Amino acid sequence: MIARVAWLLARPGSAGAAASVLPVVAFAVVTALLLTVAGGARTFFTWTDDTSMIYQLLAVIALVLLVVPLVSLGGAAARLSARRRDDRLATLRLLGATPGAVRALAVVEAAAFALAGAVLGVLAYLAAVPLIGLIPFRGEPLTAAGVLLPWWVLVGAPIAVAALAAVSAVLGLRQMVISPLGVRTRQEAPRLHWIRVVGAVGVVAFAYALMSVIGVAQVALVLITMLAVAFGGTLAVLNLLGPWVIRLRASGQARRAKTPARLLAARSVLESPKAAWRQVGGVAMTSFMAVFAGVGVGLLGSAAVDGGNADPESAMLLADVRTGILITVVGSFLMVACSVGVGQAAAILDRADLYRSLEMLGMPVATMEAARRRAVMSPLRVTAVGSAVIAAIVMLPLTGITLIVAPLSLAVIAVVLAAGIGIVWLGLAATKPVLHRVAAG
Amino acid sequence: MSSFVIEAAGLSKSFGTAHALAGVDLQVRTGESLAIMGASGSGKTTLLHCLAGITRPDSGTVGFRSGIGLVPVTELGERERSRLRREAFGFVFQQGLLIPELTAVENVALALMLNGMPRATAEQHARGWLAALGLAGLEERRIGQLSGGQAQRVAIARAQVTGATVVFADEPTGALDSQTSADVMGALLHSTTGQGRTLVVVTHDPDVAAQCSRVVEMRDGRIVGERVPGVSA
Secondary structure, eight states: OHHHHHHHHOSOOTTOTHHHHHHHHHHHHHHHHHHHHHHHHHHHHHOOSTTHHHHHHHHHHHHHHHHHHHHHHHHHHHHHHHHHTHHHHHHHHHTTOOHHHHHHHHHHHHHHHHHHHHHHHHHHHHHHHHHHTTSEETTEEOOHHHHOOOHHHHHHHHHHHHHHHHHHHHHHGGGEEEETTEEEEOOOOOOOOHHHHHHHHHHHHHHHHHHHTGGGOOSHHHHHHHHHHHHHHHHHHHHHHHHHHHHHHHHHHHHHOOSHHHHHHHHHHHHOHHHHHHHHHHHHHHHHHHHHHHHHHHHHHHHHHHTTOOOHHHHHHHHHHHHHHHHHHHHHHHHHHHHHHHHHHHHHHHTHHHHHHHHHHTOOHHHHHHHHHHHHHHHHHHHHHHHHHHHHHHTHHHHHHHHHHOHHHHHHHHHHHHHHHHHHHHHHHTTHHHHHHHHHO | OOSEEEEEEEEEEEETTEEEEEEEEEEEETTOEEEEEEOTTSSHHHHHHHHTTSSOOSEEEEEEEETTEEEEGGGSOHHHHHHHHHHHEEEEOTTOOOOTTSBHHHHHHHHHHTTTOOHHHHHHHHHHHHHHTTOTTOTTSBGGGSOHHHHHHHHHHHHHTTOOSEEEEESTTTTSOHHHHHHHHHHHHHHTGGGTOEEEEEOSOHHHHHTSSEEEEEETTEEEEEEOTTSOO
8 A cells, every 4th residue: 555655646746856856866876886885895805815804894894984874864865755745745644544654655755766776876886887997906906897796786785775775764754743734853952961071082082092002012902902992982972972062063153143144054053963963974984084094004104115114015005095095985975965965955845934934035045055055064064174183183193293204195185075075065055956946935 | 105005906827727816906005004805715825925026926017115216026036026025025924934943033133134234233123123022031032932922923023123114914813812813913013003114914814804904805816895994885
């Protein structure tokens, strides 16, 4: 029954084509990215020499970093689904459909979009295979044959992406109330006790201390454990502190705001700092990881050259890790850009009546646009730069040294982070037509 | 000099095959409170939108008499009409449609900030209007923390704070109980016609219409009657 009703509802709504096209494009990009990284990883797993394990480990980390934004994208797509079918879902509730059945409809639609997007993503990946094959690792191109995934992965990937989208849709819809009178988003109260902040600062200090004495570790297992505790602990802190920092900054911005756009943006972030964090949180991990690994790679590379023991294999490994970092950072930002695009389309539809009324009052659409842009870009900048700074603090003695002996490696990371922020800006710009259509009524 | 603040002639507007307005002529007098009544689908909201420059009619003209002369509303571009709405008109909607994440004072001040007034001055003016409408002490509350009647008073303050010549209200009491409705309508009239300004209100409610100085009745996109409340036809 649900599939049949979902099909009936799949007619174009008042939100226009952009609200349907965005999630499909977003899932296509995400799938293509995941397959690209998985393709590279496949090559790594065919290697059996001493350093192959490092490559395999790094590929798995990159995949994990890319899957996190995918989960938030699924939730955003489901909320968009519920929003674009707003009146129709509410009517179904009015006709007696249970909340569960109506939610299932939104989940089915989100999964269908994910499936359609993922199939396009597979096609895009297949088209890009010759290009991906040109990426050099160990001084040689990976080759098209090397990165081409087996058929069962290509068939299974869309199914897995759709399943993941369905699961995150179920979670995402917990924030929606679909009543017979309409669809609305639940408000959540942003609260974080100061004791947690103190605890978080303690963890960062501990991680810093751990990294300062890491040289004393004589056994590889101890070294890896210390690195894992410092890395994992700080990431957990980022997740805990992220919404709090975003709220603190938005609070100051709201007080100081002199223009309508700045005031609206700051207040909109303050409304739910957790939601703002969820949208850009994926960047925090990537940004942190990029600096964390970038400092290490830069330093090791420089030490190897200075010590005269720059054997070709080590130099190649460092160059490859650098390539991997750059690909993961760009991929992660692309994921966040997709998530922002879909999330923003849902947010615009969420507030369609309000935007329409503001347009009637004479508020220029450019002002609404500027407010929306600031509400996304400001937390994003704080997240990207803040995570990078925390990573730099944890690695402090090494960060300073790297800055002196290998400034180029840090500069490259800074440029890539800036480019990533630009990619998210483009994702945001893609939702402009939705706002214009909604404001025009 | 004409005593009409708005003059509309031959207004027609269709949405697909539905004729929302079918040749409407209407003059709104300076300082009056005009109620537009009619059944759902009679075209009253479309008429209000055309008079306010929100919607452009398919044919016909709307003129607004401002301090500098007659402004041909229907001939203005999108940008000029937005500016006119921002600077000369005020709006009150049925659901208030205030910005939920802003405080009461920020919602009102925003209308002035959009016209370029510095925030501190805008908030000072906004506080004055909120106090005049009986909301002193509630300025820092967010919209969700106010009752329906209080939120609607914030909407009235927002419509008035810019010194709007004409306030357009679309079912301003539609979502309120009868007592709150009477209070809100009283506040709306006091802050508009009580200050020499003009009020155009679309309503289903005969009690609301009865408080206005003139009532026009609409049916099938046409004005089919006009009366002065309290005076037998």
